[in-house]
Amino acid sequence: MRKNMETLRPMKNKIKIFRAMHDLTQEHLAQAIGVNRQTILAIEKEKYIPSLNLAFKISRYFEVNIEEVFIFDEKTPTITQT
Amino acid sequence: MKKNTFYLIFGCIAIALLAIFWYSVELHTPLFIEIAFIVGIVLVYLAKRNVTDILHDERDMKITEQATMRTMQIFWVVFCAFSILTVMEILRVPTFSRSTLTFRSQDILPPRMIGYIQLGLLCLMIFLYVGFRIYYAKKYGDFETDEE
Numbered sequence: 001m002r003k004n005m006e007t008l009r010p011m012k013n014k015i016k017i018f019r020a021m022h023d024l025t026q027e028h029l030a031q032a033i034g035v036n037r038q039t040i041l042a043i044e045k046e047k048y049i050p051s052l053n054l055a056f057k058i059s060r061y062f063e064v065n066i067e068e069v070f071i072f073d074e075k076t077p078t079i080t081q082t
Numbered sequence: 083m084k085k086n087t088f089y090l091i092f093g094c095i096a097i098a099l100l101a102i103f104w105y106s107v108e109l110h111t112p113l114f115i116e117i118a119f120i121v122g123i124v125l126v127y128l129a130k131r132n133v134t135d136i137l138h139d140e141r142d143m144k145i146t147e148q149a150t151m152r153t154m155q156i157f158w159v160v161f162c163a164f165s166i167l168t169v170m171e172i173l174r175v176p177t178f179s180r181s182t183l184t185f186r187s188q189d190i191l192p193p194r195m196i197g198y199i200q201l202g203l204l205c206l207m208i209f210l211y212v213g214f215r216i217y218y219a220k221k222y223g224d225f226e227t228d229e230e
Contacts, residue, residue, distance in 0.1 A: 042223025
Protein backbone atom coordinates (compact mmCIF):
# COMPACT_ATOMS: atom_id res chain seq x y z
CA MET A 1 0.00 0.00 0.00
CA ARG A 2 2.77 2.40 0.97
CA LYS A 3 4.64 1.65 -2.26
CA ASN A 4 1.99 3.48 -4.26
CA MET A 5 2.19 6.60 -2.14
CA GLU A 6 4.17 9.59 -3.24
CA THR A 7 7.01 10.13 -0.81
CA LEU A 8 8.47 13.58 -0.49
CA ARG A 9 11.36 14.89 1.52
CA PRO A 10 10.95 18.29 3.12
CA MET A 11 12.22 20.98 0.81
CA LYS A 12 13.53 24.10 2.43
CA ASN A 13 13.67 27.32 0.47
CA LYS A 14 15.04 30.82 0.61
CA ILE A 15 12.31 32.59 -1.33
CA LYS A 16 11.64 35.00 1.50
CA ILE A 17 15.31 35.99 1.63
CA PHE A 18 15.50 36.46 -2.14
CA ARG A 19 12.30 38.49 -2.06
CA ALA A 20 13.77 40.74 0.60
CA MET A 21 16.96 41.10 -1.41
CA HIS A 22 15.00 42.14 -4.50
CA ASP A 23 12.52 44.20 -2.48
CA LEU A 24 9.57 42.21 -3.80
CA THR A 25 6.20 41.49 -2.27
CA GLN A 26 4.57 38.07 -2.49
CA GLU A 27 1.96 39.62 -4.80
CA HIS A 28 4.60 40.91 -7.22
CA LEU A 29 6.45 37.62 -7.33
CA ALA A 30 3.20 35.69 -7.79
CA GLN A 31 2.16 37.91 -10.70
CA ALA A 32 5.58 37.64 -12.30
CA ILE A 33 5.58 33.84 -12.36
CA GLY A 34 1.83 33.39 -12.91
CA VAL A 35 0.57 31.89 -9.65
CA ASN A 36 -1.62 33.03 -6.77
CA ARG A 37 -0.08 34.95 -3.88
CA GLN A 38 -1.32 32.19 -1.55
CA THR A 39 0.85 29.70 -3.42
CA ILE A 40 3.98 31.79 -2.77
CA LEU A 41 3.00 32.02 0.89
CA ALA A 42 2.41 28.24 1.07
CA ILE A 43 5.82 27.55 -0.51
CA GLU A 44 7.56 29.97 1.85
CA LYS A 45 5.89 28.35 4.84
CA GLU A 46 6.92 24.92 3.46
CA LYS A 47 3.33 23.77 3.33
CA TYR A 48 3.50 23.09 -0.38
CA ILE A 49 6.38 21.71 -2.43
CA PRO A 50 6.32 23.32 -5.89
CA SER A 51 6.63 21.36 -9.10
CA LEU A 52 9.99 21.33 -10.85
CA ASN A 53 8.56 23.70 -13.43
CA LEU A 54 7.51 26.26 -10.83
CA ALA A 55 10.75 25.87 -8.88
CA PHE A 56 12.72 26.63 -12.05
CA LYS A 57 10.50 29.63 -12.81
CA ILE A 58 11.15 31.07 -9.33
CA SER A 59 14.90 30.54 -9.49
CA ARG A 60 15.10 31.92 -13.06
CA TYR A 61 13.21 34.98 -11.90
CA PHE A 62 15.87 35.64 -9.25
CA GLU A 63 18.57 34.77 -11.81
CA VAL A 64 20.15 32.10 -9.65
CA ASN A 65 20.50 28.31 -9.80
CA ILE A 66 17.59 26.28 -8.49
CA GLU A 67 19.72 24.84 -5.66
CA GLU A 68 20.40 28.31 -4.34
CA VAL A 69 16.70 28.86 -3.73
CA PHE A 70 15.56 25.32 -2.90
CA ILE A 71 17.49 23.10 -0.53
CA PHE A 72 16.86 19.39 -0.57
CA ASP A 73 17.33 18.30 3.02
CA GLU A 74 18.20 14.60 3.01
CA LYS A 75 18.67 14.39 6.78
CA THR A 76 15.10 15.38 7.56
CA PRO A 77 12.71 12.40 7.92
CA THR A 78 10.57 11.58 4.91
CA ILE A 79 7.00 12.88 4.84
CA THR A 80 4.47 10.60 3.21
CA GLN A 81 2.14 12.60 1.05
CA THR A 82 -0.99 10.80 -0.15
CA MET B 83 -15.23 38.57 -18.17
CA LYS B 84 -14.70 39.63 -14.56
CA LYS B 85 -15.28 37.05 -11.84
CA ASN B 86 -18.03 39.16 -10.25
CA THR B 87 -19.93 39.07 -13.56
CA PHE B 88 -19.54 35.31 -13.59
CA TYR B 89 -20.93 35.03 -10.04
CA LEU B 90 -23.88 37.20 -11.12
CA ILE B 91 -24.55 34.95 -14.12
CA PHE B 92 -24.19 31.87 -11.90
CA GLY B 93 -26.75 33.29 -9.46
CA CYS B 94 -29.20 34.09 -12.27
CA ILE B 95 -28.88 30.55 -13.67
CA ALA B 96 -29.44 29.07 -10.19
CA ILE B 97 -32.59 31.17 -9.66
CA ALA B 98 -33.85 30.25 -13.16
CA LEU B 99 -33.27 26.56 -12.43
CA LEU B 100 -35.13 26.84 -9.14
CA ALA B 101 -38.09 28.44 -10.94
CA ILE B 102 -38.01 25.76 -13.66
CA PHE B 103 -37.86 23.06 -10.96
CA TRP B 104 -40.95 24.50 -9.29
CA TYR B 105 -42.73 24.76 -12.66
CA SER B 106 -41.69 21.21 -13.52
CA VAL B 107 -43.11 19.90 -10.23
CA GLU B 108 -46.37 21.77 -10.86
CA LEU B 109 -46.67 20.25 -14.34
CA HIS B 110 -45.43 16.80 -13.26
CA THR B 111 -42.86 16.81 -16.06
CA PRO B 112 -39.43 15.77 -14.75
CA LEU B 113 -37.91 15.90 -18.25
CA PHE B 114 -38.31 19.67 -18.28
CA ILE B 115 -36.05 20.26 -15.26
CA GLU B 116 -33.59 17.56 -16.38
CA ILE B 117 -33.00 19.28 -19.73
CA ALA B 118 -32.89 22.70 -18.03
CA PHE B 119 -30.36 21.44 -15.48
CA ILE B 120 -28.00 20.12 -18.18
CA VAL B 121 -28.34 23.33 -20.21
CA GLY B 122 -27.74 25.40 -17.05
CA ILE B 123 -24.55 23.51 -16.17
CA VAL B 124 -23.25 23.82 -19.76
CA LEU B 125 -23.90 27.58 -19.60
CA VAL B 126 -22.02 27.84 -16.30
CA TYR B 127 -19.04 25.96 -17.78
CA LEU B 128 -19.05 28.19 -20.87
CA ALA B 129 -19.24 31.33 -18.74
CA LYS B 130 -16.43 30.08 -16.47
CA ARG B 131 -14.14 29.59 -19.46
CA ASN B 132 -14.40 33.30 -20.25
CA VAL B 133 -13.46 34.51 -16.77
CA THR B 134 -10.10 36.26 -16.94
CA ASP B 135 -9.31 37.23 -13.35
CA ILE B 136 -9.52 33.82 -11.66
CA LEU B 137 -6.13 32.15 -11.64
CA HIS B 138 -5.93 28.37 -11.15
CA ASP B 139 -2.34 27.50 -10.48
CA GLU B 140 -0.75 24.12 -9.79
CA ARG B 141 -1.49 24.23 -6.04
CA ASP B 142 -5.19 24.91 -6.71
CA MET B 143 -5.26 22.05 -9.17
CA LYS B 144 -3.57 19.75 -6.67
CA ILE B 145 -6.14 20.63 -3.98
CA THR B 146 -9.02 20.03 -6.43
CA GLU B 147 -7.47 16.80 -7.66
CA GLN B 148 -6.90 15.38 -4.17
CA ALA B 149 -10.36 16.40 -2.94
CA THR B 150 -12.05 14.88 -6.00
CA MET B 151 -10.08 11.66 -5.72
CA ARG B 152 -10.87 11.18 -2.02
CA THR B 153 -14.55 12.03 -2.59
CA MET B 154 -14.80 9.47 -5.36
CA GLN B 155 -12.97 6.84 -3.29
CA ILE B 156 -15.68 7.01 -0.62
CA PHE B 157 -18.64 7.89 -2.80
CA TRP B 158 -18.32 5.03 -5.29
CA VAL B 159 -18.43 2.46 -2.48
CA VAL B 160 -21.60 3.96 -0.96
CA PHE B 161 -23.16 4.43 -4.41
CA CYS B 162 -22.30 0.87 -5.46
CA ALA B 163 -23.79 -0.57 -2.27
CA PHE B 164 -27.01 1.34 -2.92
CA SER B 165 -27.01 0.39 -6.62
CA ILE B 166 -26.63 -3.31 -5.80
CA LEU B 167 -29.68 -3.02 -3.56
CA THR B 168 -31.75 -1.33 -6.27
CA VAL B 169 -30.60 -3.76 -8.98
CA MET B 170 -31.62 -6.66 -6.74
CA GLU B 171 -34.96 -4.96 -6.27
CA ILE B 172 -35.42 -4.60 -10.03
CA LEU B 173 -34.33 -8.14 -10.87
CA ARG B 174 -36.08 -9.65 -7.85
CA VAL B 175 -33.14 -11.86 -6.94
CA PRO B 176 -32.28 -13.98 -5.08
CA THR B 177 -35.40 -16.09 -4.70
CA PHE B 178 -35.32 -19.31 -2.74
CA SER B 179 -37.58 -22.25 -3.38
CA ARG B 180 -37.80 -23.38 0.20
CA SER B 181 -40.51 -21.66 2.15
CA THR B 182 -38.27 -21.17 5.17
CA LEU B 183 -36.01 -18.87 3.19
CA THR B 184 -38.65 -16.72 1.55
CA PHE B 185 -38.01 -13.75 3.78
CA ARG B 186 -38.03 -11.18 1.01
CA SER B 187 -40.83 -8.71 1.45
CA GLN B 188 -42.72 -7.33 -1.52
CA ASP B 189 -41.35 -3.83 -1.18
CA ILE B 190 -37.86 -3.68 0.26
CA LEU B 191 -37.30 -0.30 -1.25
CA PRO B 192 -40.31 1.67 -2.43
CA PRO B 193 -39.65 3.98 -5.43
CA ARG B 194 -40.18 7.10 -3.29
CA MET B 195 -37.53 5.84 -0.87
CA ILE B 196 -35.05 5.40 -3.75
CA GLY B 197 -35.54 9.09 -4.56
CA TYR B 198 -34.88 10.12 -0.97
CA ILE B 199 -31.77 7.96 -0.75
CA GLN B 200 -30.45 9.39 -4.03
CA LEU B 201 -31.01 12.88 -2.67
CA GLY B 202 -29.10 11.85 0.45
CA LEU B 203 -26.27 10.47 -1.70
CA LEU B 204 -26.09 13.73 -3.63
CA CYS B 205 -25.84 15.68 -0.37
CA LEU B 206 -23.21 13.21 0.87
CA MET B 207 -21.10 13.79 -2.24
CA ILE B 208 -21.31 17.57 -1.84
CA PHE B 209 -20.44 17.41 1.87
CA LEU B 210 -17.56 15.00 1.24
CA TYR B 211 -16.13 17.21 -1.49
CA VAL B 212 -16.40 20.40 0.55
CA GLY B 213 -14.92 18.67 3.59
CA PHE B 214 -11.98 17.23 1.68
CA ARG B 215 -11.44 20.52 -0.12
CA ILE B 216 -11.18 22.37 3.19
CA TYR B 217 -8.88 19.66 4.55
CA TYR B 218 -6.49 19.76 1.58
CA ALA B 219 -6.63 23.55 1.32
CA LYS B 220 -5.52 23.69 4.95
CA LYS B 221 -2.85 21.04 4.34
CA TYR B 222 -1.39 22.99 1.43
CA GLY B 223 -1.34 26.28 3.27
CA ASP B 224 -4.54 28.04 2.24
CA PHE B 225 -5.30 29.34 5.72
CA GLU B 226 -1.78 30.38 6.58
CA THR B 227 -1.49 33.80 8.10
CA ASP B 228 0.55 36.35 6.30
CA GLU B 229 2.96 38.69 8.02
CA GLU B 230 3.14 41.07 5.06
